[in-house]
Amino acid sequence: MPEDKKKILVLFAHPAQERSEVNKPLFTACQQHSDVTAIDLYREYPTFHINIDKEQQRLREHDVIIFMFPLYWYSTPAILKQWQDLVLEYGFAYGPNGNALIGKTFLCAITAGGSEAAYQSEGYNHFTVRELLQPLEQTASLTGMNYLSPFVLFSARNAVEENRVNAHITNLRHLLTALAEDTLDIETARSLPVLNSNLSDLFIA
Template identity: 70%
Template sequence: MDLYYEYPTYNINIDKEQQRLIDHDVIIFQFPLYWYSTPSILKEWQDLVLEYGFAYGQDGNALHGKTFFCAISAGGKAEAYQTDGYNHFTIRELLQPLEQTATLTGMTYLPPFCLFGSRTAQEERRIPEHRERWRELLTLLVEDKFDTQHAMPMEKLNHYWPQEQSVESDEGTS
């Protein structure tokens, strides 16, 4: 669901959003990485919806046992998100606050699914392959064929499947 569409004035319906979380086993935050973080409305959503007594703390176990990951796009190329790259941190390192949120709330955290070099992905014709991997990932999750333990140590879920083409093809590398 699109938070900006649903809540253009940021007046988030906490009860409705908490029920959405209860109703689903897999929670996905899909967003463009913006200044190394989530967009402001997603942060507001977290602050309001993931409240004490619901998501964490005494009796706050509504999310225990669920699976959580991020699906992100980033303007920079994959090599920019390395310790020795332009951004000085890996994508997993930059997302550690969300990983800790998952841990605190009792969810299993999975690595992100990433589209790097998003500004040039269309002209470089990387979108169809990326979209197909995304569809395959969602299908595996829905059909309960996803091996969480196998995926957890990976840097990105993009690497979950054996691929015929180079992994770099969807990451905006040259």
């Protein structure tokens, strides 16, 4: 029953898409998915003048919110931070009557240059990706959204050479379908360090 499907909003932020090897095909996969509204933020707001009303309306109309970006200095590219600063207003996303986002599902789909080993307490980045994304996890918490573990491609700079991109895209497609059809084991998906380590185990038949 298509009416019962969850609606997914992908907010994609990549300021140098002509150099993108992984994020662009990932975003294309999102655009092709029938249950996804895929927004290229840098295309829509090249001067950073974000239309707050339009973005808030988009949030209201979707059940799953996905931030899709390459990890820049352990955080989002600038426009996605601008988007948070402007769109998640007091009285909309938090505070009294600020309950527009309550009950929605939120996750990050990111690519990271470093290897998975580097994102460990003993690695050179010292923190796991899940730890580094805690500001977003807390944002989800304050706004009442269910935060899922991040969907990550590590060592993204070598992914093309090592033929890992296609498998990652296939995983993303399955994840989007599971989210839309509500066949994802949400409880487990909230607790993992990253979402894609044993992705197929999370799908409820």
